[in-house]
Amino acid sequence: MYSNKIKAGALSLGFSVCGIAPADNVGRYADYFKNGLATGNHADMTYLECHFDKRCDPRLLVEGTRSIISVALNYYPQHRLGKDQYQFALYAYGKDYHQVMHRKLNSLFAYINKEVHPVNGRVFCDTAPVLERYWAWRAGLGWIGKNTQLIIPRAGSFFFLGELFLDIELEYNIPLRNHCGNCTQCLDSCPTEALEQPYKLNARKCLSYLTIENRGGIPVAQAQRLGNKIYGCDECQKACPWNRFAIPCNIPDLQPCPTFLQMKKDDWEALTEEQYKTLFKESAVKRVKYEGLKRNIKAAEKQSTIELPV
Numbered sequence: 001m002y003s004n005k006i007k008a009g010a011l012s013l014g015f016s017v018c019g020i021a022p023a024d025n026v027g028r029y030a031d032y033f034k035n036g037l038a039t040g041n042h043a044d045m046t047y048l049e050c051h052f053d054k055r056c057d058p059r060l061l062v063e064g065t066r067s068i069i070s071v072a073l074n075y076y077p078q079h080r081l082g083k084d085q086y087q088f089a090l091y092a093y094g095k096d097y098h099q100v101m102h103r104k105l106n107s108l109f110a111y112i113n114k115e116v117h118p119v120n121g122r123v124f125c126d127t128a129p130v131l132e133r134y135w136a137w138r139a140g141l142g143w144i145g146k147n148t149q150l151i152i153p154r155a156g157s158f159f160f161l162g163e164l165f166l167d168i169e170l171e172y173n174i175p176l177r178n179h180c181g182n183c184t185q186c187l188d189s190c191p192t193e194a195l196e197q198p199y200k201l202n203a204r205k206c207l208s209y210l211t212i213e214n215r216g217g218i219p220v221a222q223a224q225r226l227g228n229k230i231y232g233c234d235e236c237q238k239a240c241p242w243n244r245f246a247i248p249c250n251i252p253d254l255q256p257c258p259t260f261l262q263m264k265k266d267d268w269e270a271l272t273e274e275q276y277k278t279l280f281k282e283s284a285v286k287r288v289k290y291e292g293l294k295r296n297i298k299a300a301e302k303q304s305t306i307e308l309p310v
């Protein structure tokens with residue numbers, strides 16, 4: 001009863017899917033995560049090494065948590081950059097998803113308190129040690145594909161994930177079984193072979209990591225594979241057959257602005273810091289900073305390694 005009301009509230013706020021899982025230890029997924037860290041495949045994202053216990057048990061992160069609501073928000077944009085122009089990952093087209101998601105998650109939290117049942121808890125979106133894809137799977141939203149993304153059946157993977165940790169018991173969804181089958185299209189499409197095995201992503205080779213999180217140069221082997229990518233890479237998602245079901249979202253905050261869509265290669269190559277600040281004022285692209293984006297543009301232009309200025 002409460003669970004159905006919560007899910008209805010989530011959908012009315014614009015989330016595409018909502019599911020609920022019991023808050024407990026992540027079990028064998030902790031080994032998968034730990035083994036990933038042991039290989040060093042997280043490159044210099046050392047924050048992933050912190051709070052392992054809290055990451056693997058949400059009750060240690062927020063005391064009293066009994067249920068985890070997992071929600072997904074479609075970000076597939078209505079309009080795209082021209083195919084022959086420099087490319088950005090689709091998630092970065094609109095306003096910073098952290099803010100968009102937090103606003104909606106807080107609205108859902110307030111709705112639950114007002115319309116469903118008094119609750120205590122916290123909301124999260126990519127800002128805390130939470131295994132978001134695992135919880136989305138546990139809550140029945142989809143399965144974790146060979147490309148390590150959460151795949152939602154008949155919807156795809158172009159979704160932001162968020163969670164509410166709540167201190168009440170609810171009715172729980174059943175996790176979906178994996179439907180990747182014999183498909184290997186994500187692995188085959190990766191320009192740098194960063195998906196070394198199914199479910200194993202080596203960030204040190206991944207163009208998404210190298211053009212966003214990476215604070216050093218882009219190694220020449222990967223720079224040669226950039227093509228037109230200057231912020232992120234969606235190849236292993238675009239290749240996934242489940243993304244044929246992607247439909248453009250209608251959330252105004254997630255749509256690209258006309259100036260961004262009209263940018264040509266020459267405009268990017270001549271981009272000043274002032275223009276960068278204006279264009280990405282409310283965008284997640286701020287994360288890479290002006291110097292980082294210029295590094296990426298130069299690397300894509302020359303298809304060769306470019307160091308960041310020290």
Ligand code: SF4
Nearest residue numbers: 190206207233235236
């Ligand atoms: S984001 Fe791009 S480089 Fe990274 S694993 Fe996917 S296809 Fe490969």
Ligand code: SF4
Nearest residue numbers: 145146180183186240
């Ligand atoms: S491309 Fe195929 S193997 Fe990869 S995540 Fe999608 S369905 Fe799974």
